[in-house]
Amino acid sequence: MAKSRMVQGHQARKRFGQNFLSDNHYIQRIVESIAPQESDRLVEIGPGLGAITEHLVDKVSELHVVELDRDLIPRLEQKFSQNTNLTIHQSDALKFDFRQLANDKPIRVVGNLPYNISTPLIFHLLNQRESIKDMYFMLQKEVVERICAQPGTSSYGRLSVMTQYYCQADLLFLVPPGAFQPPPKVESAIVRLQPYCDLPYPVQDEQLLGQIVTAAFGQRRKTLRNSLKKFINETGLEQLGIKPTERAEQLSLSQFVDICHQVELNQAD
Incomplete structure (x- = not known):
């Protein structure tokens, strides 16, 4: 300033x-x-x-x-x-x-x-x-x-x-x-x-979504397999059609929501 x-x-x-x-x-x-x-x-x-x-x-x-x-x-x-x-x-x-x-x-x-x-x-x-x-x-x-x-x-x-x-x-x-x-x-x-009155891509746990997004962008140069390993493994990413070698900036909002949904399911099992 x-x-x-x-x-x-x-x-x-x-x-x-x-x-x-x-x-x-x-x-x-x-x-x-x-x-x-x-x-x-x-x-x-x-x-x-x-x-x-x-x-x-x-x-x-x-x-x-x-x-x-x-x-x-x-x-x-x-x-x-x-x-x-x-x-x-x-x-x-x-x-x-x-x-x-x-x-x-x-x-x-x-x-x-x-x-x-x-x-x-x-x-x-x-x-x-x-x-x-x-x-x-x-x-x-x-x-x-x-x-x-x-x-x-x-x-x-x-x-x-x-x-x-x-x-x-x-x-x-x-x-x-x-x-x-x-x-x-x-x-x-x-x-x-x-x-939005109705969220286009709602999740049950918005705090979890925030944690996933924060981790993904925490070290931008890291691939998703590394930045998100605490939440989801490579197989889980591949099942969602997401390459584990991609980086956070390549994912759309809906893909982050897909990851969150998968983590929620895994935590419920």
């Missing part, structure tokens, strides 16, 4: 990964992509100085913002003092219980996520997916490419498989560094994640 810099009187903090979106063209594109409806219950993570917030708050019946930086809270309270439909939560999004906001209808989640917490935060939200209708995030371009990656590519990995197990993932558009203050050193991208 760039060195901290004053933005509208606020010192952008490196430890919070703060880079404030300031280009109105990209703000409008994000809002158009979200297409907020009056009946929506929106939750914005990391509103910062409210650049996107001010374009959302008048379009929905209920908007919640989750902000970690205590110094920003009074600024947000002052800026949106007339908006009775806005609730500000001073909290760490990594520890925040988003389910509490979805007591009678699913929430829609948006945010310009700090690059240093983006992956753990996505997994935190996926664990609460039953309360979420969809998510729109600005992330480091490389992270979005990993989320949306297909088998056989260098970006494909644990994040790809586990996100796509739970969600339809789409890269919408790129955002250049110059759209932020201070400008980050990397390009950003907008991703849309839509949790």
Whole structure:
């Protein structure tokens, strides 16, 4: 990240990964992509100085913002003092219980996520997916490419498989560094994640699936016969039509699910 810099009187903090979106063209594109409806219950993570917030708050019946930086809270309270439909939560999004906001209808989640917490935060939200209708995030371009990656590519990995197990993932558009203050050193991208109502490839034990995927990608250069030997042997892989000499990035989501099913059967015997 760039060195901290004053933005509208606020010192952008490196430890919070703060880079404030300031280009109105990209703000409008994000809002158009979200297409907020009056009946929506929106939750914005990391509103910062409210650049996107001010374009959302008048379009929905209920908007919640989750902000970690205590110094920003009074600024947000002052800026949106007339908006009775806005609730500000001073909290760490990594520890925040988003389910509490979805007591009678699913929430829609948006945010310009700090690059240093983006992956753990996505997994935190996926664990609460039953309360979420969809998510729109600005992330480091490389992270979005990993989320949306297909088998056989260098970006494909644990994040790809586990996100796509739970969600339809789409890269919408790129955002250049110059759209932020201070400008980050990397390009950003907008991703849309839509949790499935019915999982395309369900497993009984999702924790086991996660363990298998983590082991497979733990040492990418290892063949499956080596990386997954604690779960399944070569014969078991071959019975599934999977070559033991293949590596993790060559397997599709459905093939990882097939392995998980086989391990579940073996454990039941």
